[in-house]
Amino acid sequence: MARGPLWTCPACGRTFANPRQPHTCAPLGDLARHFVGKDPQVRATFDRILSLVETLGPVDVLPEKTRIALHVRMSFAAFMPRRHWLDGHLVLARQATHPTFRKIETYSPRNVLHTLRLTHPEEVDQPLFALLSEAYRVGEQHHLNG
Numbered sequence: 832m833a834r835g836p837l838w839t840c841p842a843c844g845r846t847f848a849n850p851r852q853p854h855t856c857a858p859l860g861d862l863a864r865h866f867v868g869k870d871p872q873v874r875a876t877f878d879r880i881l882s883l884v885e886t887l888g889p890v891d892v893l894p895e896k897t898r899i900a901l902h903v904r905m906s907f908a909a910f911m912p913r914r915h916w917l918d919g920h921l922v923l924a925r926q927a928t929h930p931t932f933r934k935i936e937t938y939s940p941r942n943v944l945h946t947l948r949l950t951h952p953e954e955v956d957q958p959l960f961a962l963l964s965e966a967y968r969v970g971e972q973h974h975l976n977g
């Protein structure tokens with residue numbers, strides 16, 4: 832199913848799948864700022880995630896005030912660097928399991944938020960990459976095709 836063009840907020844320049852979508856309209860920050868004062872493995876873990884996601888296709892990295900969102904047509908993952916670990920979440924179209932998942936919240940049948948915590952890049956294993964791939968497809972809105 833073909834999707835329409837993205838809407839761009841004239842004030843902040845962010846793109847959205849839905850016109851005039853409510854959002855925090857603020858300029859994006861500097862990615863490096865999120866990692867100041869954090870252990871080196873926190874940045875290494877984020878960099879591993881990003882390098883894997885970039886193999887799936889184009890992705891926008893949105894360093895917002897409180898999080899770093901990964902976005903295609905919609906944001907499908909977000910990460911919040913902490914001093915010793917990386918907190919985050921993935922949006923999937925189903926409930927899934929992985930040892931790093933701390934909480935799962937179902938907002939609708941095809942909108943399931945999986946909260947996770949990572950302490951080392953090695954935790955970004957093949958099963959988590961498969962789930963990142965699923966989340967990327969949610970970001971492309973392929974989960975709405977049927």
